[in-house]
Amino acid sequence: MSETLVSIWTDANTQWVLIGTLLLGLASGLIGSFALLKKQSLIGDAMAHAALPGICIAFLIHGAKSMSWFIIGAALSGLLATFFIEKIIKLSRIKEDTSIGLVLSVFFGFGIVLLTYINHQNNGNQSGIDDFIFGQAASLVGTDVKLISAVAVLLIIITVILFKELKLLTFDPQFAQGIGLPTSFLNGLLMTLIVGVVVIGLQAVGVILMSAMLITPAIAARYWTERLDHMVIIAGAIGAFSGVFGTLLSTTTKGMPTGPLIIVAATIIFLISMVFAPKRGLLLKAIRQSRLRKQVAREQVLQTLYDFTEQEYKQYKARNGFHEQQMIKKRPISNHMLQKILHSLEKEELVRRTGDALWCLTEKGLIEAYHITLRNRLMEVYLMNEMNYAHFNIRQDQSMDLLQLPEKVLTELQQLLKQYGREPLVLPENINSGKRSYHRYASLGGK
Amino acid sequence: MSYEGWILLTGSLVGISCGIVGCFLILRKMAMLADAISHTVLLGIVGAYLISNSLEGIYMLIGAAIVGILTAFFVQLLHSSGVQSDAAIGVVFTSLFAVGVILLSLFAGKVHLDTDHALMGEITFIPWDILEINGINLGPKAVWMLGAVLVFNLIIIFLFYKEIKISSFDPDMAVALGIPVLLIHYLLMGMLSLTTVASFDGVGAILVVAMLIVPGATAYLLTDKLSVMLIISAIVGVLSAFAGYFIATIFNVSISGSMAVAAGVIFAITFVFSPTHGLLSRWLARKRLQNKSA
Numbered sequence: 001m002s003e004t005l006v007s008i009w010t011d012a013n014t015q016w017v018l019i020g021t022l023l024l025g026l027a028s029g030l031i032g033s034f035a036l037l038k039k040q041s042l043i044g045d046a047m048a049h050a051a052l053p054g055i056c057i058a059f060l061i062h063g064a065k066s067m068s069w070f071i072i073g074a075a076l077s078g079l080l081a082t083f084f085i086e087k088i089i090k091l092s093r094i095k096e097d098t099s100i101g102l103v104l105s106v107f108f109g110f111g112i113v114l115l116t117y118i119n120h121q122n123n124g125n126q127s128g129i130d131d132f133i134f135g136q137a138a139s140l141v142g143t144d145v146k147l148i149s150a151v152a153v154l155l156i157i158i159t160v161i162l163f164k165e166l167k168l169l170t171f172d173p174q175f176a177q178g179i180g181l182p183t184s185f186l187n188g189l190l191m192t193l194i195v196g197v198v199v200i201g202l203q204a205v206g207v208i209l210m211s212a213m214l215i216t217p218a219i220a221a222r223y224w225t226e227r228l229d230h231m232v233i234i235a236g237a238i239g240a241f242s243g244v245f246g247t248l249l250s251t252t253t254k255g256m257p258t259g260p261l262i263i264v265a266a267t268i269i270f271l272i273s274m275v276f277a278p279k280r281g282l283l284l285k286a287i288r289q290s291r292l293r294k295q296v297a298r299e300q301v302l303q304t305l306y307d308f309t310e311q312e313y314k315q316y317k318a319r320n321g322f323h324e325q326q327m328i329k330k331r332p333i334s335n336h337m338l339q340k341i342l343h344s345l346e347k348e349e350l351v352r353r354t355g356d357a358l359w360c361l362t363e364k365g366l367i368e369a370y371h372i373t374l375r376n377r378l379m380e381v382y383l384m385n386e387m388n389y390a391h392f393n394i395r396q397d398q399s400m401d402l403l404q405l406p407e408k409v410l411t412e413l414q415q416l417l418k419q420y421g422r423e424p425l426v427l428p429e430n431i432n433s434g435k436r437s438y439h440r441y442a443s444l445g446g447k
Numbered sequence: 448m449s450y451e452g453w454i455l456l457t458g459s460l461v462g463i464s465c466g467i468v469g470c471f472l473i474l475r476k477m478a479m480l481a482d483a484i485s486h487t488v489l490l491g492i493v494g495a496y497l498i499s500n501s502l503e504g505i506y507m508l509i510g511a512a513i514v515g516i517l518t519a520f521f522v523q524l525l526h527s528s529g530v531q532s533d534a535a536i537g538v539v540f541t542s543l544f545a546v547g548v549i550l551l552s553l554f555a556g557k558v559h560l561d562t563d564h565a566l567m568g569e570i571t572f573i574p575w576d577i578l579e580i581n582g583i584n585l586g587p588k589a590v591w592m593l594g595a596v597l598v599f600n601l602i603i604i605f606l607f608y609k610e611i612k613i614s615s616f617d618p619d620m621a622v623a624l625g626i627p628v629l630l631i632h633y634l635l636m637g638m639l640s641l642t643t644v645a646s647f648d649g650v651g652a653i654l655v656v657a658m659l660i661v662p663g664a665t666a667y668l669l670t671d672k673l674s675v676m677l678i679i680s681a682i683v684g685v686l687s688a689f690a691g692y693f694i695a696t697i698f699n700v701s702i703s704g705s706m707a708v709a710a711g712v713i714f715a716i717t718f719v720f721s722p723t724h725g726l727l728s729r730w731l732a733r734k735r736l737q738n739k740s741a
Contacts, residue, residue: 041533042479092724094473097533098664101478102714105657109707112654116701208486212541219534256552260545267542274528282528 013142018247020145021204021262023152025213025243028197029235030159032214033221033228035194037170041218042097043082043191045211046104047198050081052111052207055132056118067144071151071199078195081107108207132202140203148200155196158189159232166190167228204247206259212266213239220270223277242266294341299372300331301341305351305361306369306426313426321358366426373424381416453587455692458706460593461646461658462684464600468642469663470673470680471635474615478660479533480519483540484636485643485655487518490547492644497554508592508644515640516633518543589645596645600638604677607631612673650703657707658684665714668724683713 035041054077058069081103088099140148159166168176169186177183194214201210221235246262275283307330308322324338333341342359345351350365361369382389382405389409405413417423472481488511495510518539525535604611614621614628621628639659646655666679690713691706698705719726 036531036534039531039533041531041537045482045537088718091726092668092718094664094667095476095478097476098473098478098660098667101482101656101660102664102711104482105654105660106707106711106714109654109657109704109711112704113695113698113700113708116704117698120699209541209545211537212545215534215537216541219530219538257548260548260552263541263545264549267538267545270538274525280529 013145014251016142016145016149017140017251018244020140020148020152021243021247021258022240023149023156024197024201024204025217025239025241025262026236027152027155027159027239028201028213029217029221029237029239030156030232031190031193031197032218032239033232033235034159034166034170034190035214036218036222037228038190040194041215042100042211043085044194044198044214046081046085046100046107047078047195048202048207048210049104049111050107051075051078051199051202052132053077053107053114055202056111056114059118060114067147067203070202071147074199074202075192075195077107078198079191082191082195132207144203148203151196151200155193155200159193162186162189163229163232170228204243204258205262206257209259209263212263216263216266216270217242220266220273223273223280238266238269242269297333297337297341298345299376300333301327301338301345302350302361302365302369303373303376304330305359305365306373306424309361309366309369310424310426321354321360324357324359370424370427377417377422377424378410378413381413381420381422385413385416451692453590454702455689457587457589457593458650458688458692458702459685460590460597461650461655462662462686462688462706463681464593464597464642465646465655465658466662466666466680466682466684467600467604467677468635468638469659469661470666470676471611471615472639472659473663473667474673475635479536480522480636481639481643481659482656483522483536484515484518484639485659486540487514487543487547488640488643488647490514490543490550491640492647493547493550493554497550507647508596508641511644511647512637512640514543515643516636519633519636593645596641600642603634603638607634611635615673650706654703654707657710658687661707661710661714662687665710665717668717668721671723683710687713 032041032044035044051074054073054075055070056073057077058073059065061073062069084103085096085099088094088102089096094102165176165181165186168181169183169190173183176186197214198210201213205213217235217238218231220238221231224234225231242262242265245265246258246260249261250256250258273281275281278284304327305322308326324335324342327333328335328338342351345365346353349362350368351359352362352365354360389405414423469478469481472478491511491514492507494514495506498510499506521539521543522532522535525539526532530538610621610626610631611634613624614626614631618628621631642659643655646658650658662680662683663676665683666676669679670676687706687710690709692702694700694709695702695705717725720728722728
């Protein structure tokens with residue numbers, strides 16, 4: 001194993017192949033990001049399949065294997081397929097997905113027909129065309145790789161130069177048209193770039209899996225960032241890494257096709273990104289969600305206890321403690337969650353156990369519960385009269401902060417609260433209601 | 448029956464079962480899922496072989512059905528965790544297919560199927576793989592398998608016709624009516640995987656897609672009624688199988704490839720000449736309107 005590894009690093013041809021797949025991965029990550037954001041990922045799949053008849057026709061015309069002819073043939077039939085897909089969507093009631101699948105399968109079928117026709121001619125030159133289906137990077141020779149690398153570099157340069165224009169086209173095509181960018185030309189250019197990547201990837205990755213080179217690195221990169229420039233760089237890096245990794249593994253194991261190995265490497269990176277990425281990753285999302293659920297449950301328990309205390313206070317009664325079943329009846333909370341919350345509140349000395357499954361608020365707990373209740377009731381009043389205060393615009397993606405309202409409005413809301421008879425009645429000692437106490441609650445860490 | 452007859456029968460059975468299932472995929476905008484499942488079935492077949500160590504049809508069917516439903520499940524999972532649906536399909540099918548190909552290459556020596564066979568199918572060998580019970584020749588195995596899957600599909604569609612129809616055209620209403628939409632979804636996915644793997648031997652993984660999508664799309668341009676669409680789609684499937692076979696014998700090329708091309712040609716003709724949704728009729732209608740207003 002180590003000897004083969006050494007021979008790979010020293011073998012000139014293998015070095016070229018590695019450089020080729022590295023550049024290929026880089027280019028497909030770059031361009032795939034745009035395809036992904038324009039929701040055109042599967043067009044790459046169609047182009048890759050549709051390239052097969054082009055390759056066969058190029059072979060039939062030229063009569064021998066030639067990389068440059070293959071690239072031209074594949075590019076032409078790929079573009080033709082895109083043209084058909086768009087025309088079918090535009091001129092009939094057939095939807096995009098059906099159109100892509102239709103053109104893809106018919107072109108591929110035609111490619112298979114031509115492939116068998118070439119194989120039956122039996123002139124000995126055709127060996128190697130089959131490699132296009134699954135990809136065999138090891139079968140690449142020096143000049144082919146140089147051609148592939150040159151095209152990949154060209155594609156990367158075009159993308160970098162036109163980055164700003166492509167970005168605008170991707171996110172806001174109407175605006176791009178409005179400021180006078182040639183959008184239909186740019187759209188065509190993007191399609192050509194996609195075709196270009198697909199075509200140079202065919203020999204290394206294969207017809208069937210080439211679309212994954214466009215999709216997987218880009219979708220993995222999407223998890224790590226919200227900025228297009230970062231995403232493009234990350235996607236390029238992931239593509240390049242998978243390309244090199246797949247090629248190395250394929251050349252050390254006999255008879256192993258390169259394409260599937262590259263794709264598996266990229267997919268593993270995608271899975272890692274999906275689970276562990278900060279912000280968008282599933283793991284941190286789950287942690288955040290459970291934390292939020294716990295916080296909401298905690299506030300609900302405190303408010304429920306406060307409501308009960310208040311009711312008693314109104315009726316001049318005093319009971320020592322409220323039953324757990326009573327709380328569950330009032331707010332939707334699972335028994336398990338309630339137990340957990342009550343225990344943690346007990347540790348904070350906010351609630352006190354007064355009997356079997358009976359609880360009441362402590363003095364400290366009353367303060368905290370009072371502020372939570374006040375805030376929630378203020379929010380209710382605010383929502384009832386939201387139209388009056390709409391211009392303050394305190395709604396920010398689902399969370400609202402009443403503190404952003406001016407003091408005058410806040411006192412107004414408190415007046416309203418009194419009118420509706422929803423003012424929290426049980427006041428903890430040494431508290432005067434009003435904005436100040438609300439502030440104090442906020443500084444306690446509540447929001 | 449003659450050798451030629453068996454091949455035509457196999458092709459027609461593929462055409463009918465794929466044509467019928469394909470209609471629902473097109474109406475539900477899930478055509479690319481057909482593409483995905485027809486790829487991942489390879490993993491199911493390789494997996495079934497590695498576990499059961501035999502190439503019996505029934506193991507292949509079970510393996511493929513499991514992987515097919517897994518594919519649909521993974522796509523749904525990725526989609527609900529925030530990946531856009533086209534990319535979700537792209538990631539899932541390519542990765543499962545890649546794993547299938549790698550397994551196939553690792554155990555290439557032992558498995559009778561090779562990757563070319565999996566892709567293109569070998570309909571010409573089907574008449575020789577004969578089912579015999581008590582020494583009586585009952586015809587090719589593939590025909591029996593395809594026939595069984597077709598009957599199964601027809602029974603399911605017959606039993607749940609209304610439910611499938613409503614959930615395809617108006618999923619919100621279906622939910623409101625209390626139809627188990629998700630169950631219907633996975634039922635269709637199961638039918639799709641069974642059909643795909645049964646057709647696998649005949650037309651190969653990739654070209655199943657042609658038989659699934661093209662006849663349905665052709666029928667979609669010819670009618671507005673679901674029941675009629677199903678029948679037309681089946682007829683187009685059979686027509687493409689026959690036309691494809693004759694093209695293939697004339698030029699001595701791949702039969703399954705020719706069937707896909709024939710289906711494409713039938714679609715192209717319909718696309719231009721369909722009396723209701725064709726290019727020509729719509730152009731004529733526009734012209735007439737222009738003359739009228741002028």
